[in-house]
Amino acid sequence: MGQSLSLDEFLQGIASSMVARGNGGNDVWPAPRLDLDRTLCCLAPTLLRDVASFSETLPHLELLRHPSAFAELSYYLLARPTGSEQSIQWQAAAEFLCRAIEHMRGADVFCETGNRLQSGFSIEESLAVLDTYRLDADGAAVGTLVALLNVYVEFLHFAFVAFSKEIHGPYTFGGGSWVIYEFDWLNGSHFDFSRAFPLKSVQIGIDLAGKVPGFDFHGRYSGSARHFRSIWGRCTTADGASIPLNCVWLTRTLLEAIREATHEMAACADDKLLRLLAVSQYQGLQNVTDGAFPGLEEDDLGSFIAQYSDSAADEWLHQSLSGLRTLSPQERKSQLVALLDPRNLSKGRR
Amino acid sequence: MPREATELAGIAASPGRATGLALWLKAADASGESHTIPRPGSILLTDFVTPSHILFLLEVRGVATMTGGATSHGASLSRDLGIPCVCGLGSSLERIVDGSEVTIDGTHGTITLT
Numbered sequence: 001m002g003q004s005l006s007l008d009e010f011l012q013g014i015a016s017s018m019v020a021r022g023n024g025g026n027d028v029w030p031a032p033r034l035d036l037d038r039t040l041c042c043l044a045p046t047l048l049r050d051v052a053s054f055s056e057t058l059p060h061l062e063l064l065r066h067p068s069a070f071a072e073l074s075y076y077l078l079a080r081p082t083g084s085e086q087s088i089q090w091q092a093a094a095e096f097l098c099r100a101i102e103h104m105r106g107a108d109v110f111c112e113t114g115n116r117l118q119s120g121f122s123i124e125e126s127l128a129v130l131d132t133y134r135l136d137a138d139g140a141a142v143g144t145l146v147a148l149l150n151v152y153v154e155f156l157h158f159a160f161v162a163f164s165k166e167i168h169g170p171y172t173f174g175g176g177s178w179v180i181y182e183f184d185w186l187n188g189s190h191f192d193f194s195r196a197f198p199l200k201s202v203q204i205g206i207d208l209a210g211k212v213p214g215f216d217f218h219g220r221y222s223g224s225a226r227h228f229r230s231i232w233g234r235c236t237t238a239d240g241a242s243i244p245l246n247c248v249w250l251t252r253t254l255l256e257a258i259r260e261a262t263h264e265m266a267a268c269a270d271d272k273l274l275r276l277l278a279v280s281q282y283q284g285l286q287n288v289t290d291g292a293f294p295g296l297e298e299d300d301l302g303s304f305i306a307q308y309s310d311s312a313a314d315e316w317l318h319q320s321l322s323g324l325r326t327l328s329p330q331e332r333k334s335q336l337v338a339l340l341d342p343r344n345l346s347k348g349r350r
Numbered sequence: 351m352p353r354e355a356t357e358l359a360g361i362a363a364s365p366g367r368a369t370g371l372a373l374w375l376k377a378a379d380a381s382g383e384s385h386t387i388p389r390p391g392s393i394l395l396t397d398f399v400t401p402s403h404i405l406f407l408l409e410v411r412g413v414a415t416m417t418g419g420a421t422s423h424g425a426s427l428s429r430d431l432g433i434p435c436v437c438g439l440g441s442s443l444e445r446i447v448d449g450s451e452v453t454i455d456g457t458h459g460t461i462t463l464t
Contacts, residue, residue, distance in 0.1 A: 139432075140432060143429075143430040143431055143432055144408070144430070144431060146430050147404070147407070147427045147430040147431050148404070150423070150426070150427065150430070151401045151404040151427070154401040154423070155401050158401075216421065220421035220426070221421070221426065222420060222421055223429070224364075224429035224430050224432075225430050226429070226430060226432055258401075258404060258405070259405070261401075262402055262405070265402075
């Protein structure tokens with residue numbers, strides 16, 4: 001990869017973030033009904049095969065959006081491979097993810113300084129519409145709204161929220177430190193509760209007046225949306241129009257949608273939920289790659305369900321991950337690098 | 351004989367201090383047709399926070415979890431909602447029974463049973 005980010009740097013960066021994620025306990029959110037580690041094992045062969053094909057079919061990385069989505073795809077590398085053909089696909093996928101993440105991030109690719117800047121994002125251009133979308137709301141109302149938006153996208157994109165959510169910054173402008181919240185693809189079609197949702201996206205910019213908490217590589221933010229000096233917000237409706245953010249209306253709309261989501265998810269049998277998981281993964285990838293991801297075939301769904309039923313196939317992953325939790329942070333990082341590295345696939349991971 | 355106060359230490363995840371009655375709602379019980387009713391002013395105790403907890407989070411004064419850290423989703427939601435949160439208390443949190451009066455301190459990462 002020449003002067004660019006190497007696969008080794010990529011693996012070290014991802015492992016560091018995973019160790020930080022587990023600091024002080026396991027972060028087991030979301031979707032308690034499905035064991036996501038196990039589910040990822042089953043989805044990985046199909047998805048990594050297609051991600052690997054990006055390196056040939058999607059040379060223009062500027063098509064990609066949402067760096068977090070690609071960071072999250074790195075979790076697929078933990079899945080158990082079967083056969084040398086998959087090993088090759090694993091490595092191709094890892095190298096593609098490496099290139100994509102490097103392309104989409106600013107100078108600090110793994111957010112080690114706590115900044116999370118996106119390449120190609122212009123705070124000047126975004127704030128040029130400030131006067132139109134300036135928001136008059138108090139911190140409690142905005143904090144509640146952002147919490148509800150987070151929960152809504154957790155229901156809608158429950159395995160990979162990163163397909164729908166980005167928080168990035170701080171960007172310096174006009175004496176302020178701006179953090180940007182973006183929630184996209186809010187009216188997905190795979191759940192009833194989201195089909196009639198009136199908005200496609202919500203974008204909120206907050207000037208934190210210099211008090212900027214940190215971000216990490218996977219988009220986790222240690223701050224709060226309650227504390228700001230000024231704020232702007234705009235929405236895109238289902239038919240593509242830009243409108244100012246109406247905090248009270250959107251809070252009510254989200255509460256209603258979340259109540260519906262709670263009932264719909266509870267009424268959903270596990271096998272249907274698994275199918276929805278697969279569909280939502282593909283829709284998410286279609287969204288962040290501007291429609292370039294190969295379509296999901298019915299055969300893929302059947303194969304996915306069949307693999308999920310084979311619990312013995314996941315034993316290796318569970319044993320590996322449970323062992324990591326008793327190690328020191330440095331030991332865990334080393335172990336994760338070894339687990340993630342696709343070049344180790346032929347050295348006894350099977 | 352007066353009962354001795356019990357203090358558990360965890361990870362300070364969202365600042366603030368609040369007192370209320372403990373309301374246990376584990377993740378597996380939070381989804382769907384939960385029979386647990388949000389009791390305004392309670393302190394929510396759980397193994398970890400899920401999306402289905404949100405309607406409870408809007409009503410309670412604080413949150414304590416057995417797992418998770420300062421960047422967990424439960425912690426992040428608590429900061430946005432402006433309620434104190436202590437994470438990573440482990441299985442010792444289960445020593446607190448539903449309905450007990452507790453004080454949560456999200457600034458210092460403690461929960462006290464009084």
